[in-house]
Amino acid sequence: MAITKSVTRAFLLAMLLIGFGQASASETLRLALGYPPGSKADEVMQKYAETVKQYTDGSLSVKVYPMSLLSAAEISDGVRDGIADIGVMYTVYFPAMYPHTNLLNESAMQLLLLDPEKLKGKAAMAFEGAMSEFTLFHCPECLEEYEKQNQVYTANATSISYGLLCTSPVTNEKQLKGKRIRVAGSHWSRWAKHFGATPTSLTINETLEGLSQGVIDCSITSPVELINLGLAEVVTDMTLAIPGGLYAGASAAGFNKNVWQGLTESQRHAILRAGASTTALSPWSSLEQVPQALELAEKEGIKQHDPDPALVKATREFVEQDMNTIVNYYAKNHGVKRGKEMLDSFHDVLVRWVDLVQDVDSPEELEKLYWDEIFSKVDVATYGMK
Structure with missing residues (x-):
């Protein structure tokens, strides 16, 4: 690990010296992913790159670096420092940096206590919607965590049931x-x-x-x-x-703040549309892959x-x-002051999302639901611009 950090620091220094860390809106944006080439996560982020190009009418492009530019453990710092412009970042690897986000993520086992009939095939979609909405509109502390790391949250990713x-x-x-x-x-x-x-x-x-x-x-x-x-x-x-x-503490397209602020309002709007698409495709693609995985297991x-x-x-x-342990743990170990209030409020949002996803039968419908209910309501003129 020491070698990896040394190489990262040397690479960062070299890039800063030539101004590589300040990508402009006209440049191809570099996206770091901790999963290998050909994985489902890689497929999802390659689709994200296509969607960004589509929604920006070709004014922006994204190149995905699966398990090459940065490892999963390096992505937070790498996006912060401009080694990557965008990263798929797992907050669990950085407990001290993202305690409020991790508190919400760690409440995912409460799905076991909800109506099992409603959750059949829908749990990941519901939790993904609740996590995205709560992060953007009900958890200023979560957004501050990203801001402190020079990042802007624009999409979420979730697993399916573990x-x-x-x-x-x-x-x-x-x-x-x-x-x-x-x-x-x-x-x-x-x-x-x-x-x-x-x-x-x-x-x-x-x-x-x-x-x-x-x-x-x-x-x-x-x-x-x-x-x-x-x-x-x-x-x-x-x-x-x-x-x-399940795991939902993943910023699926965390932007380097300098890069985000270099975009036009229309480009930021388009990025959030692409974010809604990726946020939907994240659970959907995994759910579609389950039969293949079970077939492989049998083989x-x-x-x-x-x-x-x-x-x-x-x-x-x-x-x-x-649920009480989570509140006490994050208060004691990470100074989270309103943990119970957050979890109570998040529970209500989650229950609403369980109902919202009941009639969703395609990734396109899920994308539209996420866009209409969440991402379209973000004010791109001010969001991430402080």
């Missing part, structure tokens, strides 16, 4: 105890500890190696990562119904398990208690 992808069967509390589990948030870390497992923090780029070398026994993630991260090479058993929740002999009902019940009880 389960256990493992190298041995894990279906009950006895099997869970003692397992080393890669987690993507403190809520899953607390869940693992609650049941006697050991949580481990690895980036998405390190998950395959961690499983193959026995550093971890399981990863809490979605089944599509069997394809996107190549986890089908090492995973032998899946229990997808637990622990539940590779990966066993799919149902969890012990006792573990499901205990997980729901954990989630009910953890």
